[in-house]
Every structure is written in C-alpha cells, then in structure tokens.
Amino acid sequence: xxxxxxxxxxxxxxYIENYGAVWEIDNPDFKTDTSQEFKVVFDVKDxxxxxxxxxxxxxxxxxxxxxxxxSGIPLAQLKVALxxxxxxxxxxxxxxxxxxxxxxxxxxxxxxEELLKAGVEVIxxxxxxKTRGLPKEELIPGVKIALSAMTANIQFQNQGxxxxxx
Numbered sequence: 001x002x003x004x005x006x007x008x009x010x011x012x013x014x015y016i017e018n019y020g021a022v023w024e025i026d027n028p029d030f031k032t033d034t035s036q037e038f039k040v041v042f043d044v045k046d047x048x049x050x051x052x053x054x055x056x057x058x059x060x061x062x063x064x065x066x067x068x069x070x071s072g073i074p075l076a077q078l079k080v081a082l083x084x085x086x087x088x089x090x091x092x093x094x095x096x097x098x099x100x101x102x103x104x105x106x107x108x109x110x111x112x113e114e115l116l117k118a119g120v121e122v123i124x125x126x127x128x129x130k131t132r133g134l135p136k137e138e139l140i141p142g143v144k145i146a147l148s149a150m151t152a153n154i155q156f157q158n159q160g161x162x163x164x165x166x
Contacts, residue, residue: 012062014069015078015118019054019111020062022070034072039079040064041156043149043165045086051102055091057166058082058111065118075119081156082115085125085149089132092124097138109140116142125149 010021042064044057061082068078084092090101091108098106116122122143129135129145136145146152157163 011070012066015065015075016062016111016114019059019114020064020066022063022067024070032068032071032073034077037077037079038068038073039159039161041081041083041153041161041163043153043163044082044084044088045149046166047086047088047091051090051098052104052107054107054111055088057088058084058091058108058115060166061115061120062111065115065120078119079161080115080119081121081123081152081161083123083125083146083149083152083156085128089124089128089134092122092139092143093134094138094140097134100138106140112140112143116140123149123152125152 010023012018012021042061044055046057047055061080065078065080069075090098091106092112093101093106095105095109098104112122123146124134124139124143125148126145127148153163
C-alpha cells in the first residue's frame with residue numbers, strides 16, 4: 001500500500017542490514033540514474049548528548065548506501081567517505097575506550113564496523129582526536145586519522161566527491 005508515492009514500511013539492506021532503514025519510493029518523477037557513480041563525502045560534526053544513543057548522522061550514511069542499493073545501484077558505484085569531528089568524534093571509540101570514558105559500550109560501534117565493511121572510508125579529524133583525547137589506539141579498527149576534517153574534506157572534494165554536511 002502506498003500513500004503519495006511512498007510505501008508504508010521502511011527496510012534495511014542490502015548493504016547495511018541492521019541500520020539505515022529507508023522508505024521505498026514508488027514511481028518517482030525524478031528518476032535515479034543507476035549507471036552513474038555516486039561519490040559523496042559526509043561531514044559529521046555533531047553527536048548525541050546521550051552516551052547510549054546511536055548517532056543518527058552516522059545512520060544517515062547507512063541510509064544512503066541502502067536506499068541506493070535498493071534502487072539497484074551496485075556497491076562498487078557508491079564511493080562514500082565519512083569525516084567525523086567535534087562531538088561526534090567519541091562515536092568512533094572502541095567499546096573499551098567508550099567504557100573507560102562514559103561507563104557504557106559504544107552504541108555506534110557496530111554501525112561504524114558495518115560501514116567500514118561496506119567500503120566506507122571513515123576518517124577522524126586529527127585535531128578533534130588531540131583536543132578530545134581520543135588516541136588512534138582507542139578507535140574502532142579501520143578508522144583513519146587525518147590532519148584535520150577540513151583537510152580531508154578538501155582532498156575528497158578535489159577527487160570529485162560531493163559534500164553532504166550533517
């Protein structure tokens with residue numbers, strides 16, 4: 001059943017199974033070109049104030065992957081980078097690092113691991129890492145540290161990635 005061209009149930013997958021639920025859009029007027037490559041760099045600065053809460057901005061990256069996958073775009077055509085800084089930086093900690101600081105496991109760890117498995121390049125701002133005392137050894141394996149979020153954003157944009165600021 002649809003209402004105004006939108007199905008009434010969201011679903012996850014095919015690229016991120018437990019996160020990134022999206023609506024199916026029946027017969028959109030603006031058609032998605034499934035033959036093109038989608039190069040995007042997400043800039044995530046804000047994290048939730050509750051240390052037990054999933055960062056909805058990180059979940060948006062999973063939504064991006066899933067909505068395009070559900071539309072028939074192969075994962076190989078989705079070039080996705082995620083640059084994290086500011087209060088969202090703590091969302092990249094291992095459970096141990098998160099536990100040490102906030103007395104709870106990182107509710108974002110599994111999502112970040114799934115994004116990494118799907119080929120998302122996850123970059124932490126080196127300035128945020130130092131400012132917030134979040135050393136590389138306490139980050140989820142696979143997360144990279146850049147000189148700064150600004151530097152990483154410029155480099156990705158110079159490679160043809162389109163910025164989405166969350």
